[in-house]
Amino acid sequence: MTTQRTHIMVCGGTGCVSAESLQIVELFKEKLSGVGYADEVAVIKTGCFGFCGQGPIVKIHPDNVFYVKVTLDDVEEIVNEHIIKGRTVGRLLYKEPETQKPLPKHDEMSFYKKQYRIALRNCGLINPEDINEYIAFGGYEALGKAVTEYTPERVIDIVKASGLRGRGGGGFPTGLKWELTRKPVADQKYVICNADEGDPGAFMDRSILEGDPHSVLEAMAIAGYAIGASEGIIYIRAEYPLAIKRLETAIGQAKEYGLLGKQIFGSSFNFDISIKLGAGAFVCGEETALIHSVEGNRGEPTKKPPYPSIEGYNGKPTNVNNVETFANVPPILIKGAEWFSSIGTEKSKGTKVFALAGKVNNVGLVEVPMGTTLREIIYDIGGGIIGGRAFKAVQTGGPSGGVITVADLDTPIDYESLKSIGSMMGSGGMIVMDEDDCMVNIAKFYLEFTQDESCGKCTPCRLGTKRMYEILDRITQGEGTMADIDKLRTLGKSIKDSALCGLGQTAPNPVLSTLEYFYDEYLAHIKEKRCPAGSCKALAKYKVIEEKCIGCTACARVCPVNCISGAPKQKHVIDEAACIACGACFTACKFQAILRP
Amino acid sequence: MANIFSLENADQKLKALDAFILEQDAKEDALISILHKAQELFGYLPSELQLYVARKLNIPASKVYGVVSFYSYFSQEKRGKYTVNICMGTACFVKGVEKVMHAFSEQLDIKSGNTTPDGLFTLKDVRCIGACGLAPVVMINDKVFGHVTENDVSRIIDDYKNMEGSEG
Numbered sequence: 001m002t003t004q005r006t007h008i009m010v011c012g013g014t015g016c017v018s019a020e021s022l023q024i025v026e027l028f029k030e031k032l033s034g035v036g037y038a039d040e041v042a043v044i045k046t047g048c049f050g051f052c053g054q055g056p057i058v059k060i061h062p063d064n065v066f067y068v069k070v071t072l073d074d075v076e077e078i079v080n081e082h083i084i085k086g087r088t089v090g091r092l093l094y095k096e097p098e099t100q101k102p103l104p105k106h107d108e109m110s111f112y113k114k115q116y117r118i119a120l121r122n123c124g125l126i127n128p129e130d131i132n133e134y135i136a137f138g139g140y141e142a143l144g145k146a147v148t149e150y151t152p153e154r155v156i157d158i159v160k161a162s163g164l165r166g167r168g169g170g171g172f173p174t175g176l177k178w179e180l181t182r183k184p185v186a187d188q189k190y191v192i193c194n195a196d197e198g199d200p201g202a203f204m205d206r207s208i209l210e211g212d213p214h215s216v217l218e219a220m221a222i223a224g225y226a227i228g229a230s231e232g233i234i235y236i237r238a239e240y241p242l243a244i245k246r247l248e249t250a251i252g253q254a255k256e257y258g259l260l261g262k263q264i265f266g267s268s269f270n271f272d273i274s275i276k277l278g279a280g281a282f283v284c285g286e287e288t289a290l291i292h293s294v295e296g297n298r299g300e301p302t303k304k305p306p307y308p309s310i311e312g313y314n315g316k317p318t319n320v321n322n323v324e325t326f327a328n329v330p331p332i333l334i335k336g337a338e339w340f341s342s343i344g345t346e347k348s349k350g351t352k353v354f355a356l357a358g359k360v361n362n363v364g365l366v367e368v369p370m371g372t373t374l375r376e377i378i379y380d381i382g383g384g385i386i387g388g389r390a391f392k393a394v395q396t397g398g399p400s401g402g403v404i405t406v407a408d409l410d411t412p413i414d415y416e417s418l419k420s421i422g423s424m425m426g427s428g429g430m431i432v433m434d435e436d437d438c439m440v441n442i443a444k445f446y447l448e449f450t451q452d453e454s455c456g457k458c459t460p461c462r463l464g465t466k467r468m469y470e471i472l473d474r475i476t477q478g479e480g481t482m483a484d485i486d487k488l489r490t491l492g493k494s495i496k497d498s499a500l501c502g503l504g505q506t507a508p509n510p511v512l513s514t515l516e517y518f519y520d521e522y523l524a525h526i527k528e529k530r531c532p533a534g535s536c537k538a539l540a541k542y543k544v545i546e547e548k549c550i551g552c553t554a555c556a557r558v559c560p561v562n563c564i565s566g567a568p569k570q571k572h573v574i575d576e577a578a579c580i581a582c583g584a585c586f587t588a589c590k591f592q593a594i595l596r597p
Numbered sequence: 598m599a600n601i602f603s604l605e606n607a608d609q610k611l612k613a614l615d616a617f618i619l620e621q622d623a624k625e626d627a628l629i630s631i632l633h634k635a636q637e638l639f640g641y642l643p644s645e646l647q648l649y650v651a652r653k654l655n656i657p658a659s660k661v662y663g664v665v666s667f668y669s670y671f672s673q674e675k676r677g678k679y680t681v682n683i684c685m686g687t688a689c690f691v692k693g694v695e696k697v698m699h700a701f702s703e704q705l706d707i708k709s710g711n712t713t714p715d716g717l718f719t720l721k722d723v724r725c726i727g728a729c730g731l732a733p734v735v736m737i738n739d740k741v742f743g744h745v746t747e748n749d750v751s752r753i754i755d756d757y758k759n760m761e762g763s764e765g
Contacts, residue, residue, distance in 0.1 A: 015730045018741030052730025200686035203727035238633065238670050239726060241739075279629055279668030282724065296628035297660075298667040357688035357729035364730055395687065431687045445690050449724070455667070 006041045006083060007061040011124065013048030013210055014203070014242055016055035020072060021045075024056055027075045032083070041083055047211015049124035051111055053363030054094060059106070059124070066106040067092040097361045097383045111362045114381050116343070118351050119167075119204075119327040120367045123211030128246050131253040134214040140259050142333035143218050147225055147267045155226040156182065159329065161337035163349030168194060168285070168322030169400065169426040170502075171348070171415040174329075180309040181227040181319040189229035190318040191220050193326060194290055195236035195243070198282040199398030200449065201429035204353040205323035207365055209236070209243035212327065213250035217273060219326035221260065222333065224271045227319050232273040235290055238280065247275055282399075282453035286501045287312075287320045289455070300457045301501035322427070324353055344370035348414030352425065358394075358432040359386050366430075371412040374404060378432055389434040393517070397426030399446045399453075400506030402513025403439065422513045424506070438533035439518040440525055444472040446510035450503065461504030464495040468511060475522065477538045478529040485522060488515065534576065541579040542586060544572050548593035555585035555594060601643050610638040615653070624654050628664055632671060641672045677712040677719035679757055681705075684734040686725030693746075694733035698722065700750040701735075717761060718754075 010016075010025045028043045049057045054068035058078065065088055067078065074092060081087045093102035094109060106112050117123075126133035134140070146155050160175030181189060193216060197205040209216060220232040236244055251273055254260040262270045276294050283289045284299040291313050293299035312318025328350060332340045341349045348370040354377065356366050361383035368377060374394060378384070385391050393403040402423035404411075411417050415425050433442065451465035468491050471484045492508030499505045515522060524530045531539040544555075544564075551569040556562075563579050566572030574585070586594040601607065617634045621627035631650060636642050642665050651658040665671045683689075683698045702708060705718050712719040728734050731743025735753070742753065 014726075014741075015728050015743075018728055018731065018734075018743060052728070055730060197727070198724070200690075200725035201688050201729060203725075203729060206727045239723070277630060277633055278670075279633065280670035280724075281668050293629065294626070296626045296664070298663050300667075355729060357732060358691045363688075363732075398687065429687065431691060433691055437691055442691075445687070449685075453724075 004040055004042045006063070008041060008043045008078075008083075009046045009059040009061060009124070010043065011047075011049050011055060011057040012045035012128070013052070013055075013123075013207055014240075015048070015052035016057060017242065019056045021056040023072055024058070024070060024075060027072055028079070031076055031079045035079065035084065037079075037083060044127050045129070046126065047123040047128045048207040048365065049106075050115075050120060050207070050365035050367075051094075051106075051362065052365065053361075057124075063088075064106075065104045066094060066109075068094045110380055110383065111364070111366075114372070114376055115367050116351050116369050117367045118331055118340075118343075119208060119324050119353050120211070120365065121331065122215065123207060123365075126212065128211050128213055129249050131214060131250065131257060131259075134212070138334060139214050139330070140218055142330035143221050143225075143259065144265045145333055146222050147265050147269045152182065152226045152228065155222060155333070158333060158337050159226070162332045162340040163337075163344070163347075164325065164328055164332060164340065165348065165415065166322060167324035167328070167352065167427070169199075169397065169424065171425060174321060174325055177309065177319060177321070178223060178226050180307070181229075181317050184310055184317045186317050188231070188314075188316050189227055190313045190316060191223045191227065191229045191232040192290070192294065192313065192318055192320045193220055193232065193234040194285065194287075194320050194322045195234055195240075196278045196285045196290060197237060197240075197323070197427060198285045198453075199400075199427045199429045201357055201395075201398060201431050202355045202427045204355055204365055204428055206240050206243050208323050208327050208353075209240070210246055213243075213246045214254065215330055216323055216326045217247075217250055217254055217260065219329035220273060221264065221271045222329055223319055223321065223326070225269050227317070229319070230270045230272065232271060233294055233313070234273060234275050235278060235284070235294055236275060238277045244275065244277070251275070281455070282449075283455045283501070283503050286503060289501065290320065291318060298455070300455045301503075303500060324428070345412060345414045345417075347416055352413075352428060354396075354428045354430040356382050356430050356432070358430075359389070359434040359437070360384070360432040361386055370414045373410050373412055375409040377413075377430070378409070382432065385432065385434050389436070392433050392435050392437060393439065395423075395431040395433065395442065395510075396429065397424035397506075397509070398429045399450050400424060400502070400509055401426045402509050403433075403442070403517055405517050422509070422516060424509070436533050436535060438476075438531050438535040439514040439521045440472060440475055440531075441533075441535055443511045443514045444469065444476055447472055447507070450507040454504065454507075458498075458500040458504060460495045460498040461500065461507060464491055464499075465504070465507050467491060468495075468508065472511065475525045476531070476536045478525065478536075480522075480526040482526060484526070485515065488512075529580075530577065539581075541576040541581055542574055542583070543576075543595040544574055545593045545595050546571050548591050550591060550593070552591070554588045554590065558584045558588045560584060601639060601646055611649075614638055614650075618650075618653055625656060628654065628656070628661065629668070632661075632665060636671060641675050643673060643675075675712070675716075677717050678761075679717060679737050680719045680721055682721050682723040682726070682736040683709070684724075684726050684728070684732070684736065685722045686727075686729065686732075686734075688725075688729035689733040692732040696747045697733050697735065697745050697750060700747040701754075704750055704754055717758070 058067040058070045164174045165171045281299045284293045289299040289301040308318040353367045447469040454461045456462045492512045556564040563575040647661045651661040735742045
C-alpha cells in the first residue's frame, strides 16, 4: 500500500458541481499523474462544505488550506505551487469582506468560527460515496450500540431525554413521535424519511444527503429498531438527482456490509430501505400528503387524526421524520442525551442548520446552536449585507413563515421565540433582504407560490390564497384601496383557522407578518402609489440618464409637481419620492435623457 | 396528433417500460415511479401513454391522469430540445431573477410553460433547485448557470442556437 502524503478535497455538492467541480477533480488527477504524483496525492470528492457562495471549494489536507472560487485554470498552479513546491497560492485564499485579509485556514474564518456542526458533521470531511470513510468517523457505531446493547424502549428514552425536535419545521419532539409509533400493535410498521425539501430557499437536506447519506440511513435503521419497523422509505424530490444517486450508492454499500438487511449486527433485527421519488408538489412535505404520494396517489393531505403513528402508509403505523432530524440521531446515541441537551435553549436543544442566502456576503449552509441571535448569523457568520447596504428584514420559515426586522435581530432564535415574533423556524431557509426589496412584493411572491402549490382539496386554501394573491397584485400595481388591507387581514385569519393542512394554515403568514412590520410600505403603495423600495415595476418612477442630460431645463419647466431640480447646463435630478409618473418630462426631453420606467 | 407509438424506437422504449413495470413488487404503489420511467423514455406523457400504463397496471385511466396532472414534474406536452428552467426560489427572487425571466421570455418570444415553434426551447419556472449560493440560477437541461443577469441571456441563447447550427 502506498502512503498518501496529501489529500486534495474537492467539493462535490450541487453548488460547486454546477461550477465544474467534477471537471476540476478530473483535471487534478490528470495533472498529478503528469508530474508523477498520482500515488502520493489523493483527490477526493467530498460533500458540501457549506460555503456555497465561494464555490468551487478545494481544501488541501493535512496543510489545512482552503481555496475558494477555484476554476479549471487554477488547477495547474495549485499542483505546481502548492503540491510540488509547498507554497500556498495566495490569490485563491478567502478574504474577509471587512479586513480583506486572506485566510488560509477555514477555522479562522468568521463564517465557520461560530458554527457548531452536528447534523453537518461529516459534510466536506468524508467521501460520501465510500462507506468506509463514514465508518472511520464512527459511522454505524450508534446502530450497533442500539441493537446489541439497548432495548427499543431505552433508545426512545435517550432520544426523548436529548430534547431533539423535528427539524422540518413543526418542532414536534422526536422521541415522543417514536414512542407513539411504537405503542400500537401491528404486523408491519414503517419508517419514512421526508426528503421532499420544498421550501424555496432551503437546501440543507439536500446537502446532508449528498454529503453524508449514511448518517440518514443509520438513523432510519435506529428508528426502525425503536418503533419495531423492518422497512424504511426515503421520499425524495426528483429535482435532486445527485442526492438520489448518492443514496442509491450508500444503500447498496450498507447492504453489502450487512448494515442493512437481515440480522443486523448479529441480532434478530431486520431493516431495509427503499427510495421513492416525488414529482414536484410542495404539499407532499406534509406528512399525510407525503404518505399518499408514496402510495402512488395524488399527494393530497387528509385530516388528522388519525395520525400516521396510528394509521399511516398502507394503513400501518408510520413514523415520518425529516432528513436533518435523522442526521442528529447517531451522535445522540454515541455522546448521550446529556451532551445534546446541554446545547441550545431551554426548550429547543441542539443545533439548527440554516440556508443563509439573499443579500448577504457569505451565502451558504450554517449550523449554529439554538439560541444564537440573528445578528450573529447575519453579521458575524454571514459577513453583513452585500455592498454595505442597509439591512431591512430576514425571512425565515419560507412560505409558512414571516419577516423579522432590525428590532428583533438580537432575539435568540429557537422554535418558540420565532413563533412569538410572527415567524417560524420552518425548515431553515433564511433569506436576507436589504432596502431595495419591497415587502409587499415579497408577500406577493410567497402567495403566488402557495396558491400555485395549493392542492385544491379544501376551499379556504384553494380560493382564499388566490384572492389574497389577487389583492396583493392589485396593490403592487398601484390599484389597491384601504379596504384591501382589511380584506387581507380577515381572509388571512379565516384561512389560518379553517384550512385542512399545514400548507393552508400557514400560507397567510408572510402577508400578516409584513402587514404588521411594514404597514407603512403597504400604505405608500395604496395612498401615494409609490413603492418605497423602488422594486414594483408598475409604480416605478422616471429617471434622468446622467450621461445624456445637457442641462437644458426643459423637463424641469414642464414638471407639474416641480420634482426636477438642477441649474442650467448642469445634470438634472428627479426626486422619485415626489414624482407622479405623468411622463411630461419624457415627452419634453429632446436628448432621450429621461428613462421611462 | 402524431401517435407516440409510431415514433422511431417506440418498440424498444415500450419494452424497457414493460420490463420496468415487471420489476415493481407493489404495482399500484409504484405508479409514480413508473410514470417517471415513462417520461424519461418518451420525454413526456401524452394521453395514449397514460392509457397504456393504466391498462398495463389494470387501474382506471382516470387515476393515472389524476396523478399526472397533479404533479408539476410530469409534462403532458412535448418539450423542446432544451428546457430552460428559471429558478423562482426566494434567494433567486431577491437577487432579481424576474428580470432574467423577462429577458428569456422576450428573446425567445414565448411565455413560461411554452415551447418555441422550432421545438428548440421550452421555457419553465421551477421552484428552487437548491443552488441558492449561485442565485440567480438558470438550468438548461442539466447544466446550471449561476449569477445570471439579463445581459447574459442573449449570449446563452445564441450559444445553444450555434451549437444546434454546427450539429445540423
